[in-house]
Amino acid sequence: MHIYQTFSDTDLLSLFKSGDLKAYEEIYKRYWPLLFISSNKILQDEDDAKDVIQEVFISLFNKGASIEIQFSLSVYLYSAVRYRVLDKIRHGHTKDNYLLSLYDYSEASTVATDGKLLEKEFIIQIEKAVAVLPEKMRKIFEMSRNQHLSHAEIARELGISDKTVKKQIGNALKIIRNTINPVLVTALLMEMHSKIPIK
CATH class of the missing domain: 1.10.10.10 (Winged helix-like DNA-binding domain superfamily/Winged helix DNA-binding domain)
Known part of the structure; x- marks a missing residue:
């Protein structure tokens, strides 16, 4: 088991904000499958769901050290997915499934x-x-x-x-x-x- 897999979300976030890309990779591996399930449950389209998750992680990466999370990493990521899913649907950039x-x-x-x-x-x-x-x-x-x-x-x-x-x-x-x-x-x-x- 890689040592980063043993770290808590809080530790990973702290390391990522300090520039540790391996911490970011672990966050990605830890949450991508769960966020995909959440997104695809609504959109009912795997490509659209993957796009949403990719956008969320790109945004997370770009914010880097400047990111401010009020509650927890999981709440932050799920909220970001929810926002982007609803935005996709409101603007018609998704299938009707x-x-x-x-x-x-x-x-x-x-x-x-x-x-x-x-x-x-x-x-x-x-x-x-x-x-x-x-x-x-x-x-x-x-x-x-x-x-x-x-x-x-x-x-x-x-x-x-x-x-x-x-x-x-x-x-x-x-x-x-x-x-x-x-x-x-x-x-x-x-x-x-x-x-x-x-x-």
């Missing part, structure tokens, strides 16, 4: 407790948006969403190409995203992300 992640979260949360008005409202808005999709698009989306069929399975059943299925689902998600109240989406994302435990 996070909507499905939010829908799963809302359904589970609504079943668990009856007082989750935020989640219930989100589900209502999703269902209204799906109901007015063009018939073919709605059918493909519901086969994917409700029957949990793969693109290939849907393509075979409907006699169309995988590419057409993927495009129809992508278009459906864009329509749904543009229909739902963005304030509601942001609020639900923040609630969902706040419940991801900080290691």
Whole structure:
């Protein structure tokens, strides 16, 4: 075991601020997998999630000795990831898969407790948006969403190409995203992300 693996976060941060790059490398190795899981849980896209984590660590490296952490290194890093994830979604620089992640979260949360008005409202808005999709698009989306069929399975059943299925689902998600109240989406994302435990 490398000696840096035995150091606490506080010790590693102190060493990094004094210019020790091996301490930075250990912070990177220690937190990259955990932060990736947190980011990908929301974005549902590995490339976008990796971009977020890379941006966070580049920012950490650039701040170097000037970095000021109020609570702990883990809180700082998870907060930085949360901010960048939400910023990515607000500005549309990501795929729409996070909507499905939010829908799963809302359904589970609504079943668990009856007082989750935020989640219930989100589900209502999703269902209204799906109901007015063009018939073919709605059918493909519901086969994917409700029957949990793969693109290939849907393509075979409907006699169309995988590419057409993927495009129809992508278009459906864009329509749904543009229909739902963005304030509601942001609020639900923040609630969902706040419940991801900080290691």
